Amino acid sequence: MSFQQCLTCKENVRYSTKLTSIFFGYRPITCKACGTVHEVDERYRFLFSLYTVMIPVILVYIITAIFSIESRLVQVLLVLLLASGSVFYAGTRISYYKSKVQPTKKRSRNEV
Ligand SMILES: [Zn+2]
Numbered sequence: 686m687s688f689q690q691c692l693t694c695k696e697n698v699r700y701s702t703k704l705t706s707i708f709f710g711y712r713p714i715t716c717k718a719c720g721t722v723h724e725v726d727e728r729y730r731f732l733f734s735l736y737t738v739m740i741p742v743i744l745v746y747i748i749t750a751i752f753s754i755e756s757r758l759v760q761v762l763l764v765l766l767l768a769s770g771s772v773f774y775a776g777t778r779i780s781y782y783k784s785k786v787q788p789t790k791k792r793s794r795n796e797v
Contacts, residue, residue, distance in 0.1 A: 688781040691716040692723065704776045707733070713784060720788050723781035733775045741767035 690697050696718035706712045711725040745763045754760065 687778055688723070691719060691721055692781075692783045693721040694719040698723075700776055703779055704772065707772055707775055707779065714781060715788075722784040722787055724784045726780045726782055729775075729779050733771070733779070736771040736775060737768045741771060 688698060688703065694716065696716050698714060698716070702714055706714050706725070711730055713725075714723045715721070716723070741764045744767055745760055748754070748763060749760055
């Protein structure tokens with residue numbers, strides 16, 4: 686199940702918020718409504734570094750071999766294109782959990 690809403694108050698978490706988090710190195714997401722901090726699931730970090738680095742590089746390697754593209758610039762651009770595509774995909778699949786370190790002002794007792 687992908688992360689769609691705050692785990693405490695069910696406030697919707699926007700897709701763009703998740704993308705921003707991913708772009709800034711999986712920055713924790715803080716719920717605007719209740720202030721609960723959510724962190725990226727470690728397994729997803731690994732999985733998405735695979736998606737955003739390994740797979741684009743391998744694909745471009747294959748594509749440039751097939752079409753015999755010699756230009757280094759085109760290769761780099763293709764990698765960037767695929768990598769950013771992967772980030773958008775990651776945004777739909779990424780999962781967060783409630784951080785153990787919450788802002789101190791109110792520690793919620795209703796954790797599951
Ligand atoms: Zn919330």
